[in-house]
Amino acid sequence: MTSHPIQRYSYGAQHLARSPVSLHELEDLKRAVGFGPQSEHDLHELWGLLADRTDQLVAAWIDRILPFVLPTFTGPDGVADQRYLRAVLSRFIKWIEDTCTRRYDQAWLDYQHEIALRHHRAKKNQTDTVESAAIVPFRYLPITTFVLIDTLVPFLTQAGVDRVVAERLADAWTRSLTIQLALWSQPYVVKGDW
Amino acid sequence: MTSHPIQRYSYGAQHLARSPVSLHELEDLKRAVGFGPQSEHDLHELWGLLADRTDQLVAAWIDRILPFVLPTFTGPDGVADQRYLRAVLSRFIKWIEDTCTRRYDQAWLDYQHEIALRHHRAKKNQTDTVESAAIVPFRYLPITTFVLIDTLVPFLTQAGVDRVVAERLADAWTRSLTIQLALWSQPYVVKGDW
Numbered sequence: 047m048t049s050h051p052i053q054r055y056s057y058g059a060q061h062l063a064r065s066p067v068s069l070h071e072l073e074d075l076k077r078a079v080g081f082g083p084q085s086e087h088d089l090h091e092l093w094g095l096l097a098d099r100t101d102q103l104v105a106a107w108i109d110r111i112l113p114f115v116l117p118t119f120t121g122p123d124g125v126a127d128q129r130y131l132r133a134v135l136s137r138f139i140k141w142i143e144d145t146c147t148r149r150y151d152q153a154w155l156d157y158q159h160e161i162a163l164r165h166h167r168a169k170k171n172q173t174d175t176v177e178s179a180a181i182v183p184f185r186y187l188p189i190t191t192f193v194l195i196d197t198l199v200p201f202l203t204q205a206g207v208d209r210v211v212a213e214r215l216a217d218a219w220t221r222s223l224t225i226q227l228a229l230w231s232q233p234y235v236v237k238g239d240w
Numbered sequence: 241m242t243s244h245p246i247q248r249y250s251y252g253a254q255h256l257a258r259s260p261v262s263l264h265e266l267e268d269l270k271r272a273v274g275f276g277p278q279s280e281h282d283l284h285e286l287w288g289l290l291a292d293r294t295d296q297l298v299a300a301w302i303d304r305i306l307p308f309v310l311p312t313f314t315g316p317d318g319v320a321d322q323r324y325l326r327a328v329l330s331r332f333i334k335w336i337e338d339t340c341t342r343r344y345d346q347a348w349l350d351y352q353h354e355i356a357l358r359h360h361r362a363k364k365n366q367t368d369t370v371e372s373a374a375i376v377p378f379r380y381l382p383i384t385t386f387v388l389i390d391t392l393v394p395f396l397t398q399a400g401v402d403r404v405v406a407e408r409l410a411d412a413w414t415r416s417l418t419i420q421l422a423l424w425s426q427p428y429v430v431k432g433d434w
Contacts, residue, residue, distance in 0.1 A: 071379075078308045078383045114272045167433065184429045185265075185422040188382065189272045192418040224386040228379040235378045235428050239361065 052140050053133045054173045056160065058153045065152075065159035067229060072155055075228055081221040086150075088218035093146035095207060095215070100139045106201055110193045114186055118170075118179045130176045145222055158229040166233040184234045191227045195220045246334050247327045248367045250354065252347045259346075259353035261423060266349055269422055275415040280344075282412035287340035289401060289409070294333045300395055304387045308380055312364075312373045324370045339416055352423040360427040378428045385421045389414045 056062060076082070096103060119134070121127040141161070148154050163169035167181040198219055202212035232240050250256060270276070290297060313328070315321040335355070342348050357363035361375040392413055396406035426434050 074308070075379065075383065078380065079386055080304075110274075114268070181433060184425060184434050185269065186272065188418050188421045188425070189269065192273055192414070196414070220386070220390070224382050227382045231378060231382070231425070234430060234433050236430055239375060239428050240378050 052136045055137050055140055057140075057144065057148075057157045062156050062160050063163070065155040065229075065232075067155060067159070067232060069152060069155065072150065072225075072229075075225045076150070079221045079224050081218075081225060085218040085221055088215050089146040089222060092215040092219060093143060095202065095205070096142060096146065099201075099205060100142055103142070103197070103201055104135065104139060106197050107193060110197065111190055114189065115182075118182045120178060122177050127176055127178060130174050130178060133174050145219070145226070150225075155229070158226060159232065162230040162233050165230065168233050184231070187227060187230055187234075191223050195223055246330045249331050249334055251334075251338065251342075251351045256350050256354050257357070259349040259423075259426075261349060261353070261426060263346060263349065266344065266419075266423075269419045270344070273415045273418050275412075275419060279412040279415055282409050283340040283416060286409040286413060287337060289396065289399070290336060290340065293395075293399060294336055297336070297391070297395055298329065298333060300391050301387060304391065305384055308383065309376075312376045312380075314372055316371050321370050321372055324368050324372060327368050339413070339420070344419075349423070352420060353426070356424040356427050359424065362427055378425070381421060381424055381428075385417050389417055 116126055119126045119131050121130075144154070144157070160169075164173050165182040165187070170181055171178050195216070198216045199209070199212045202215065203209050207215075310320055313320045313325050315324075338348070338351070354363075358367050359376040359381070364375055365372050389410070392410045393403070393406045396409065397403050401409075
């Protein structure tokens with residue numbers, strides 16, 4: 047876990063745009079994917095296991111996603127912008143905690159929208175005032191989500207967690223990330239087609 | 241397995257549009273998700289287990305996806321169009337076989353594009369000349385893909401397949417469906433943002 051303040055992390059901030067997705071639509075997505083009270087309970091339990099291991103978990107992800115994620119951090123000189131990378135990484139770690147511990151209410155929905163905008167050309171680079179790739183291409187969102195899901199069970203079992211427990215917790219994680227993938231897609235999708 | 245001919249199944253047909261996704265981009269997606277020769281081998285092995293059980297597998301899926309999929313089959317009278325449902329179901333079963341046994345080449349890429357168009361307002365309803373919902377809303381694509389992934393291991397183990405084998409085969413299935421989800425998103429995403 048990082049002890050530095052998290053730059054440009056603005057969960058719950060008044061200046062955030064309201065999500066174009068309604069709480070009613072969120073409830074529908076939760077129902078469709080089978081995300082309920084047990085999933086919320088499991089995510090809290092998961093955070094108890096991850097809280098002291100976020101740096102290692104992120105390291106395990108980075109190994110697999112960096113080849114296609116790195117170009118989205120490249121500056122005008124063709125080299126990855128280290129300041130930008132560090133800022134995003136610290137928010138990425140906080141996002142793990144938020145996924146596990148936040149109530150999925152209007153503030154959560156609004157911050158999912160903010161995350162989506164920060165990947166889309168609508169807001170990418172603005173948040174960290176950097177010059178870099180204009181957008182994270184949409185096609186890498188399902189791929190990245192797949193890696194964030196696929197890595198969890200091996201990571202937990204290697205940390206000594208019982209496999210049956212690891213699979214139960216990963217199941218809740220998978221359902222949450224599927225909902226988040228649907229939410230993150232909103233700014234990318236043609237108006238009216240989401 | 242159905243013994244009827246598959247209506248409006250046009251894999252490899254000359255009249256199909258060429259996919260806007262290049263083979264180079266497909267190779268990039270395969271690399272990003274870790275889909276390689278072993279995955280192809282595993283999918284062929286999976287088809288060996290599924291070929292005689294597709295009706296049961298589809299039944300297992302339908303139970304979970306019908307609540308949010310059914311509205312996309314509704315006719316002007318507010319009732320699900322049974323002819324339309326049957327036609328799509330027979331192609332859906334053929335899609336399982338194609339996913340497991342086809343080479344992922346230009347013809348496969350073009351048919352993924354055709355599948356995407358048939359879900360999008362670009363071509364939905366035209367294929368089967370029906371009057372129904374104008375589009376499958378994008379947000380249900382990740383959810384449906386999740387269900388098609390999540391159902392496989394329990395289905396295989398209940399059919400007597402060893403759990404380690406089931407998980408290896410489901411892994412290849414998951415990687416393929418993640419690529420396909422990325423491909424199906426293309427007509428939905430704003431031009432230039434895919």
